[in-house]
Amino acid sequence: MEPKGKVAVITGGASGIGRATAQRLAVAGARIVVADLDESMGSDTVKLIESVGGTATFVKADVTDSNDTQRMLDTAIAKFGRLDILYNNAGIAVGSPPFPVGELRRWRRVLDIDLQAVILGTYLAAPMMERQGGGVIVSTASMAGLYPYKEDPVYAAAKAGVVNFTFSLAPWAARLNIRVNCVCPGVVDTPLVRKGIDAARRAGERASLPARIIAPTEIAEAVLTLIVDDSLAGRALEVRPAGRRLVEAPAAPGSRR
Ligand SMILES: NC(=O)c1ccc[n+]([C@@H]2O[C@H](COP(=O)([O-])OP(=O)(O)OC[C@H]3O[C@@H](n4cnc5c(N)ncnc54)[C@H](O)[C@@H]3O)[C@@H](O)[C@H]2O)c1
Known part of the structure; x- marks a missing residue:
């Protein structure tokens, strides 16, 4: 799908990967x-997009809340008349102290945001896209969803869930002309990672950024690939x-395949 003239909803669009992807899709001609x-960071993303001639609007939404999520999707129709692309990207990590230390509600919240909200x-979005003749859904999983990640097993489980949800849902979605894919980044230079390192250091752990770190713009390019290439469905794009x-x-x- 060519993003030009299309409408994309991007969750977690206030920061990091979501912001970079919002900016990239806007440059490609999508309304965001x-x-x-x-709210404050989300409005800043809108200003950044508008400052280079793009079109965007902000909606405050908690992706774990079904009313908020419906309102977020309805905003696409109300403001821009269509819904072509959903990028399920909002996410958090359990962080320090890791599972099974720490409060129950911390890792439940990770599952709620990182997996349940994608579902x-x-x-x-699927029935809205179906009424319109089709669409594209991309979700942010992680390399932690493809390989064991001993630093954060609950986060890894949530992201593995996103990967297999993508694999398993794609044939059904294809019947509605909806392509479903996910992106699996390695370590990306975003506030999520930097805050995690700071918290680990405060807890007395040794933590540092890897020598080679991925820029959010590289993930934005990967998401763009998953949107543009109509041959891709039910795939996980690992980005190192x-x-x-x-x-x-x-x-x-x-x-048989
Ligand atoms: N940074 C990495 O190294 C990395 C690697 C692999 C996957 N990811 C995934 O990429 C995605 C984006 O992460 P990032 O690194 O850009 O982090 P980030 O913290 O910079 O951005 C995440 C955004 O999600 C928003 N958010 C959190 N909970 C929300 C909720 N309930 N409802 C709505 N918005 C919510 C935050 O406010 C924030 O703006 C996440 O799913 C994360 O798990 C990140």
Whole structure:
């Protein structure tokens, strides 16, 4: 799908990867609904887009709340007349102290935002896209969803859930002309990572940024690829500093492919 003239809703669009992708899609000619809990940073994303001639609006939404999520999607129709692209990107990590230390509600919140909200957003957007003849859904998983990640097992489980949700949902979505893919970044230079390192250091742990870190703009380019390339569905695009790798769903036991 060519983004020019299309309408994209981007969750977690106030910061990091979401902001970079909002800016990239706007430059490609899409109109953007920036959705986030953070009103001030979200409005800044809108200003950044408008400052280079793009079109965007902000909606304050908690992606774990179904009313907020519906309102966020309805904003696309109300403001711009369509909904073509949903980027399920908002996310948090459990951080320090890691599971199983710490309060129950901390890791439940991670599952709510990083996995359940991806399912919720997709569930609510799919019928809207179907009425319009199709669409594209991209979700932010992580390399932590493809490989064991001992630093944060609950985050890893949530992201693995996003990867397999993508693999498993794609054939159904394809019947509605909706392409569903996910991006699996390695370590990206965003406030999420920097805050995590600061918190770990405060807790007396040794933590530092890796020598080669990915820029948010590189993930934005990967998301753009998943939107533009109409051959891609049910894939996970792994992004490392060294390059990209497209991961296909493994065949289910007994199935012929
Ligand atoms: N930074 C990395 O190294 C990295 C690597 C792999 C995957 N990811 C994933 O990328 C996504 C974006 O992360 P980032 O690194 O840009 O982090 P970030 O902290 O810079 O941005 C995340 C945004 O999500 C918003 N958000 C959090 N909870 C929300 C909620 N309930 N409703 C609405 N908005 C909410 C935050 O306010 C923030 O603006 C996340 O899903 C994260 O897990 C990040």
